[in-house]
Amino acid sequence: MSKRPLTLKLPRRALSRADGFVRLLRRGRRVVDRRLVAAFAFKNDELPFARRVLDAHARIWLFRCNQQAFAGDFVAVDMSARDVELRRAWCLDLKLGAPVRLGGGGAGNAFVRLDRAIHEIAREHGVLTPSHDVVRATGDGRALAAIFDVG
Numbered sequence: 001m002s003k004r005p006l007t008l009k010l011p012r013r014a015l016s017r018a019d020g021f022v023r024l025l026r027r028g029r030r031v032v033d034r035r036l037v038a039a040f041a042f043k044n045d046e047l048p049f050a051r052r053v054l055d056a057h058a059r060i061w062l063f064r065c066n067q068q069a070f071a072g073d074f075v076a077v078d079m080s081a082r083d084v085e086l087r088r089a090w091c092l093d094l095k096l097g098a099p100v101r102l103g104g105g106g107a108g109n110a111f112v113r114l115d116r117a118i119h120e121i122a123r124e125h126g127v128l129t130p131s132h133d134v135v136r137a138t139g140d141g142r143a144l145a146a147i148f149d150v151g
Contacts, residue, residue, distance in 0.1 A: 006071055006117045007063040008040055009125065012054040015047065039066045044096045046073060049141030057148045063121055065091075070109050071117035075134070076148070077127050084127065089134045091117075092144050100139035100147070111136050 014020035025032045025040065042050070042064075053060055053076065063075040072091040081087045093110040104111050114134065122130040137144060 004036060004039070004066065006066050006069045006113070006120045007075060007124075008066075010050055010054065010062045010064050012051075015051050015054065039068045040064050041067070044094065045141035046094055049094060049145055050074070052142075052145045053148055056145075060148055061125075061127060063117075065117055069117065070112040071114045072110050072136070075114075075117060075121060077121070078148075079127065085129055085132075087128065087132075089118075089128055089132055090147065091134050091136050093136075093138045094141045094144060095138050096140060098139050100137060100143045102135060102137050104136035105138065110138070 008024055010024070014024050017023070021040065021042075022032055022037060025036055050062055050064070053062055059078055059080045061077045061079055063077070065071040065073055065075060067073070072093045074092045074094075076090045076092060078088040091111060091114050114136070115131075118128055118132050118134060119130050122128045122132065128134075137147065
């Protein structure tokens with residue numbers, strides 16, 4: 001594989017199957033490089049977070065970020081607005097047990113290449129603009145999932 005993706009759209013059905021994650025990576029390929037699987041693998045509370053958000057909010061599209069790309073753990077897009085420019089978007093970096101912090105504080109280098117991830121989502125899915133304004137947030141997965149409960 002010549003180009004490693006920075007993001008992977010997570011449909012709910014892929015998170016409910018044991019092999020769903022690998023099936024997403026396999027699209028268009030016969031063999032999936034295990035380094036690519038490792039780059040998108042879930043740790044700690046990331047899988048329960050993704051399931052909770054996608055189960056509770058049909059309006060949210062969730063993208064997993066390549067963990068070697070320094071673009072956060074997830075990009076979430078609220079698809080409620082028809083106009084792409086009006087859609088709210090968040091880049092989330094989960095920190096087990098940590099309080100929610102908006103603006104990227106506490107993330108270290110986690111958001112260094114976020115702009116590249118947003119560009120990729122814009123190019124491949126058309127749900128954001130290439131220079132979309134994205135709220136950066138860090139914190140515990142349960143607390144971050146509650147951000148979407150407010151609407």
